Amino acid sequence: MYYMDFLRVRRALRTYSIVLGCIVILIAITIPLSRVTTHGFTVGIGGDSSLGDARTGLALLHELGKDHSFPIDDFATAAIAFAILFATGLSTSLSRVNESALFAFVKPTSRERSTWVTFGIDAAAIFVAFLIAFVLSLVPFAEVGLLGRITFDSAVHLPATIAFGLGIGLMWYGMVQAATSTLTRGGAILGISWGVFATMRGLGSIPQGTIPDSFYWFIHAFNTINPLVYLQASFGDLHGHYGSLGVVWLVALAALAIATFRRSRMEV
């Protein structure tokens, strides 16, 4: 049922693009409106003359200095956040197909193969979602003439940043798939995963000794597979987190393997 997977991700990407596009359009409209309605004149952001006096109503521009630059990594990180959101949205794709199992499981393809094709199509869609967010994040900067301020010094880390971020997305995606691969209604599990991961990440900051040791270690053990913990790391400096990158992908692949195994044994 690869064609159905293709239709599904195409529909999801269309919705995602529309939502992001609306956000970008809103920002694009807000910037000139802010200039005009607040101050009644247009500021030449791109030039050197008025940067120090820029009063556009936008906090970003208020804080701009003459030498301020925007590392390309920051755009990738922002795009990754949206791609992770998109990934969680796809993470119940197997359970959705399960509603049509009597149709989908009687095709000349093994369940294992069809499951991995679903994963592959979803992973490709998640990457496309990242690219869409990445490109769209540049639009407001282009509008105010800040594209020239984007620096590529950190571009050497870009592949690792992307791999880490998308790995986090796939990790979350995989764990929800593993939990819902034999169900026909996976949406609730996805919703619960947000609550559980956010709560456990919060509990992870409780110092040792203030709660029972067993509970403390349980929280920390759980947080080794908590995407939100790694997401926080991905927003910071990636240096020193290459081990985490490996863990994230390992957990993602293990979760996908569990989902595949469970689905191959599923009875309808």
Added chain:
Amino acid sequence: MNAIEIANLTKTYGAQRAVDDVSLSVPDGGVCGLLGPNGAGKSTTFKCLLTLARPTSGTIEVAGAPVSPKTFEYLAYVPETSALFSKYTVADHIEATRRAYGTFDVKRAAELAATFKLDSKKRIGKLSKGQRTAVAIVLAFAIRPRVLVLDEPASGLDPMFQRAVLDLIIDASAGGASVLFSSHQIGQVERAADSIAVLKGGKLVLRGDIDTLKGDEKIVEAIFSSDAPSPNGLANDPRVRRIERSGRILRLHVASDAAGVANALQSLAPKTVDVFDLSLEDIFLGAVSDGVA
């Protein structure tokens, strides 16, 4: 070689035996009707056959080999309930099936969709139950399968389309396909099938060629002016297999010498006594009923 061979199939869910030691076969080019009341185990048998459920014990072979993904290159299945993707259109399902099967016949799919008056642009979720069944039938027959497994294929269809489904089954069989199908419409089974298997409570209670099953049994039906009396001595008559009594009607299933039994009934002073050939419905009801009335 049999197209479908099910041997000693048992499937349990916890303590419940959904299918209990069932053996049946469908020869190449044969049409077998699987009959049984609701909950008899028909759908579970189909699911085990299609690897949608794991048998607790027993073996299943299609075309002489255990069922594998390769089997589905030539086996088509129509489930009892719609299993199509409700968000996608009829055309999407046709395209998905075309991509999945090398044997998919696009022209035939279009013809069948026209037969069932399906709008290919409509989403499955917007179709009636009968139309969804029709879509499943179109997809199943358009791959020109060698083996068809149909679970209530006429369910929800109006009589005109039920006839179309029947014709498709007969046509497929004439073309060499083997068919195992279930239906509550016994008339359909009688027209299309050359053999039947009857399940009751998960057990196979009757199996055989329809002509053979019909051939050796007659029904002697007596109608009385008031409630039918007890047949007394006839209950133990070796010629009588089963007796049904319902209001003014006394119906005897007779293994041999139907005329003699009819004569014997005259002693009870009925209004009329008639001898009928056994219908498939009679055979079915006889197999699933709980005994002498």
